[in-house]
Amino acid sequence: MFLTVTANPSVDRTVEVERLTRGALHRGARVYLHPGGKGVNVARALVRNGCKARAVVPVGGTDGQQLVSMLVDHSIEVVRVPARGQVRGNITVVEPDATVTKLNEAGARLSTAEIQALNEAVLKHLAGVDWVVAAGSLPPGVPDRFYADLVHEIRPTGAQVAVDTSGPALLAAVRAAPALVKPNLDELREAAGCPLTTLRDVVVAAEQLRAYGVEAVLASLGKHGAVLVDGAGVWHAEAPAQPRSSVGAGDALLAGFLSAGARGPDALVVGVAWGAAAVSLPGSTMPGPHDVHVHQVVLHSEVAWNRRIDE
Known part of the structure; x- marks a missing residue:
């Protein structure tokens, strides 16, 4: 069982256009609507591939009701934390060459009471949970230490925590020494x-994070695959992909890695396969078993140290 906590969930609309031109009228060739937020995406990917996932989300307004309804439709167990503010809406515009332009709302401010309720909901629903995934941005009102505090509170229960966030929230979480952090290249x-x-x-850079006590760092590098650094070694893996939309690919990578045991090169290979599959799908669609091709992943047990990843 996996539990995901998404402090800033969203309803995501992806519009595919022939070409994005500033100031022009665009008619979407295709439109996709998905429940969003990093933790929500991880839960969606896990459930599509036969794992059990429980999603803790603060929700408010009509968009919050829509989010919960979509999660239930995805067979995800939802722990709803009532909030006064409206769940945010995100818009992604994708061009034929897979160029992505995103318009993300900040999210509604959470009150002190709502933050406490979110924290308590996570701790209350840990029964049978092996991994907690604390993921995504923090909405206004939520302190940078929120995920770090969760790490400290969850540790005595025996569940392990993976954190996927950015900026000050990532730095605070790293100092709490979770089992896993998954930054992308910009976040790292x-x-x-x-x-x-x-x-x-x-x-x-990954070893610098591990120096704080983090057990493993899974760094997603876009078209260059991913690097795993843990106490047993360093591995790099990559897979070919026909890019259609990169939205949610890092979340699929994390979900695949966790589903395969979250340890060592075998889990890295599965994670990269899930991430590559997600890139080839529209919107923020999470891959299912028929989309994932583990045999196409190339694993490098000896890292090509001087290989450039800024191209």
Whole structure:
């Protein structure tokens, strides 16, 4: 059983257009509507591939009702935390060459009482949970230490915590020493405070995070695959993909890695296969078993240190 907590969930609308031109009228060739937020995406990917997932989300307004309805339709167990503010809506515009333009709302402010209720809902629903995935941005009103506090409170229960967030919230969470963090390249650059242009740079930055007590760092590198750094070694994996939309690909990567045991190169291969599959699907569609091709993943047990990843 996996539990995901998404402090800033969303209803995501993806519009495919022939070409995006500033100031012009566009007619969408295709439109897709999905429940969104990193933790929600992870739950969707897990359930599509036969795992059990419980999603904790603060929800308010008509969009919040729609979000819950869509999650139930996806066979996800929903723990609804009532909130006064409206669940945010995000718009993604995708061009034929897979160029993505995103318009993300900040999200409604959560009150102190709502933040406490969200925290308590997570702790109350840990029965049978092996992994907690704390993922996504934090809405206004939520302190940067929110995910870090969850790590400290969950640790005594025996469940392990994976964190996928950015900025000050990521730095705070790293200092709480979760079992796993999954930054993308930009998030890892920001955390390291320096440019990352080669795989060596990525590994060095990941080791800096591990120095705080983080057991493993899974760094997603877009078209360059992903790097896993843990106490047993360093691995790089990549897979071919026909890009259609990169939205949610990192969430699929994390879900696949967790589903395969969250340890070592075998789990990395599965994670990269899920991520590559997600890139080939429209909108933020999460891949199912028929979309995933593990045999296409190339695993490098010896990292090509000087390979550039800024191209």
